[in-house]
Amino acid sequence: MSRRYWPKVLATALLSIFVLTGCLPGQTKQAEEPPKTEPAAQTNTPAGPQQGGTFRMYIINPTSMDPHIYTYGAHIHRMGLSEGLVTWKDSSFEVAPASAESWKISDDGLTYTFKIKQGLTWSNGDPLNARDFEYSLIRAIDPKTWAGAYASYQGAGILNAAQFQKGEVTADQVGVKSVDDYTLEIKLEKKNPIFLMRLAEVWGLPVHKATVEKFGKDWTRPENIVTNGPFRLTAWTVNSEIKLARNENYKGPNPAYLDEVQLFLNPPNILSYENNEVDSVEVTAADIDRVREKMGNELLSTTTGVINGIWLMYGDNQVLMDKRVRQALSMSVDRAKIAKIVAKDTVEPAWSLFPPMFKEWQQYGLKYDVAAAKKLMADAGYPDGKGFPEISVLISYNIAATDPFMVAVIDEWKNNLGITAKIENLEWGNFSQKRFAYQEGDYAGFFNFSWTSPYPEAENYLRSNWGLDTVWANGKDYKGYLDLQNNKELDPAERIKKMEEYRLEHASPEGQKWIELKAKVDAATSDAEKTSTYQEMAKLREETAAYIPLTYAKSFRLVKPGFKGVDPNPFLIGYPMYFRSIYVQK
Amino acid sequence: MLRFLAKRLGFMLIALIFVSLLTFTLMHMAPGSFLDAKRISSGDVSGDEQASIDVIAEMEKRYGLDQPLWKQYLMYMEGMVAWNMGPSFQFPQMSIEEIIARAFPVSVTLAVLSVALSVVIAVPLGILAAVRQNTWWDYGAMFLSMIGNSIPAYVLAVFLMLLFSLKLHWLPTAGWTEPKHVIMPVLALGLGSVGGIARYMRTSLVEALRQDYIAAAWAKGGTFNKVVLGHALRNSLIPLVTVLGPQLARLMVGTVFIESMFRIPGLGQYFTLAANTRDFPLLMTSTVFFAFVIMGMNLIVDIAYGFLDPRIRFE
Helix, strand or coil, X not given: CCHHHHHHHHHHHHHHHHHHHCCCCCCCCXXXXXXXXXXXXXXXXCCCCCCCCEEEEEECCCCCCCCCECCHHHHHHHHHHCCXXXXXXXXXXXXXXXXXXXXXXXXXXXXXXXXXXXXXXCCCCXXXXXXXXXXXXXXXXXXXXXCCCCECCCCCCECCHHHHHCCCCCHHHCCEEEEECCEEEEEECCCCCCHHHHHCCHHHCCCCHHHHHHHHHHHHCCCCCCCCCCEEEEEEECCCEEEEEECCCCCCCCCCCCCEEEEEECCCCHHHHHCCCCCEEECCCCCHHHHHHHHHHHEEEEEEEEEEEEEECCECCCHHHCHHHHHHXXXXXXXXXXXXXXXXXXXXXXXXXXXXXXXXXHHHCCCXXXXXXXXXXXXXXXXXXXXXXXXEEEEEXXXXXXXXXXXXXXXXXHHHHCCCEEEEEECHHHHHHHCCCCECCCCCEEEEEEECCCCCCHHHHHHCCCCHHHCECCCCHHHHHHHHHCCCCCCHHHHHHHHHHHHHHHECHHHHHHHHHHHHHHHCCCHHHHHHHXXXXXXXXXXXXXXXXXXXXXXXXXXXXXXXXCCECCCCCCCECCCCCCEECC | CHHHHHHHHHHHHXXXXXXXXXXXXXXXXXXXXXXXXXXXXXXXXCCCHHHHHHHHHHHHHHCCCCCCHHHHHHHHHHHHHCCCCCECCCCCCCEHHHHHHHHHHHHHHXXXXXXXXXXXXXXXXXXXXXXXXXXXXXXXXXXXXXXXXXXXXXXXXXXXXXXXXXXXXXXXXXXXXXXXXXXXHHHHHHHHHHHHHHHHHHHHHHHHHCCHHHHHHHHXXXXXXXXXXXXXXXXXXXXXXXXXXXXXXXXXXXXXXXXXXXXXXXXXXXXXXXXXXXXXXXXXHHHHHHHHXXXXXXXXXXXXXXXXXXXXXXX
């Protein structure tokens, strides 16, 4: 071959890659069209929303598409690919029927009997029945399913579920049984008023047994997957794009309007919204001014359950162990001013460890009161900040948009209390290690946290995080606790028992009180007693000021005017509740 | 030739073992762990201590993190040799060999196309500058290439998006499903290296054009095609190949910014994710894999010398 032909050869070779494969390398194959059993029931009245259209948005890059492994992919299942026994009606999180058309709760509140709707099918046409749900719920709890990852099932109180997770009992002892083809019975360990709401979470979604068993870990690939939701998965290009199409075999009560949903995997880019490539995009504080000015009428803002704040660290230095100092630090920061000026109203000022949807729980928070804060500092021995050492605030640059905010907080401390603090900005891995480490030497400070409960339950904001039982009387006590936690010689169960004993012995007075109140709640016989004890806990926690709330996150989302029914999830920023509610306004 | 190859491959093996040891050591010295980082980044911050401790114990067992370090290292190495590296931490349902098999072709496509683009532009530009030395053609070509050289690919990428997507509406800002998605990333990656390559081309062609055999060829009445493109160009390709080889290798192992901006499912994204989340198996394998690709490319460059210049002998 002569030399002068090589450019042609190269060009031909490259072209043939595209032509032969019909796509770019790295793309997954499109799923085959499933066999249609019969046309889906047309449930729309002519006046209501019509079927049709494609909705395109950004979503956080999922690393797995199994609903029983806790990743962002599981949420894509819940939002459209799969449907459990019950579902949430909308962002009110009200429970509505899905695969189960009705249910009965026994008088003691421990047994739930679900009637599964007849005639439901999987996306491949197979009938859906109670045994599918029995198999799936057991699978979600089975540690073998998510070995090496996180379980999507987290303590909703199913009988023997926790014991099964630890390998103490076998699967048939777990409180999930199919009575016949269309009846499923779930037994609980103890009464749980929000069990039905929890059941609509990702772990309650069914998976197709034959597909899972045939393909193993590859069952979630578009060419293999079988699901039962209003949509089905048609393409997944890892790190780039996901496509869903309406499932024509869906016969449940929550059908989809859209023909197709295209999910572009983060990072989001507003340019693509302006260029009409996506129909919806999440907006950050950096873009908010321009967006408000140019596209303000397309902007949807939502109050969320996310709380941002600072969390006390423990170590040799005892300066922050005085409750009065921490209260003063909290009370001297004018969150409203900073939220407006620095964060441009993309956040709400936070004075409580309960988010805005729990107004009645917010009353126990501290208040902005510089005079009182000054007095507290003087009482603690630091009048006008004299003699107070410099403290640190640990942040990670992966936590978005808190940096300028934190600078402003430190400025408030300086102006109002006369103390200095510095920001320590660490890479994520570094940050995640240092925040829970024992701080040696003079170091004293807080780390930046951000958390939301996955569902609207006030108690979860009390019990899941920010407990006072790990607030120590002396920072040095934390060392012994860490030693126990990291002691690999002891088996997990023993470690946990020892840690509990250690907390009882070394927790601060507030911590001791907290442990006492927690026990009181567990033993409470009436709802009124439970609530009043919880209120006492909430008040105690705000006063202790070991966790200082600063802001509530808000979500800002641009939505093209043609689309209706985009209902952002307040407990999962960047996600609508479900894809099924979205439709094109003709 | 065979002895040369055997020797080079031997060195490559030693270097790879060194790279793997270094990576393994650094990885374990770095603060933070996947389990810690994941606990909060996935939204999974249940205060349930029991669950946390159980899950961590289970994960350590599954990934062999409870084994002594030397054993863990041998496990990784064994996996790499057998091309069976097990699951990544963050993609629990994907094996590492699967990730590489999926993402590497993507990065290779991007690399080959963008290097091809820079060569197609840079070589004529370099020739023009060399042949019309010290005229405004030369200065103009070199000035343009200088600009190209000083603009980073990710800056160019934003500029291209603004121009082609936002102003002209010709191309989508990002994606990897249709051939038109390739255009902007290839331009962003390719245009930047035009400057460097054109300069190498110019310098080495100027050098070649000054040789006696070129004067002789002109004297014999040779045409431009014959003398410049036939004789001088071939002999000035060695510096070019020296630059292009590693350039291609660097792009082949993934370009972090461009892949992320254009949502291209290449290796670079996996690699940064792995580093950020301390995904040890993926981090370890991808580093060794990168080293392997870069060394392999250098070997190919060395072999190519021999074909371009028969005077070079392999020893």
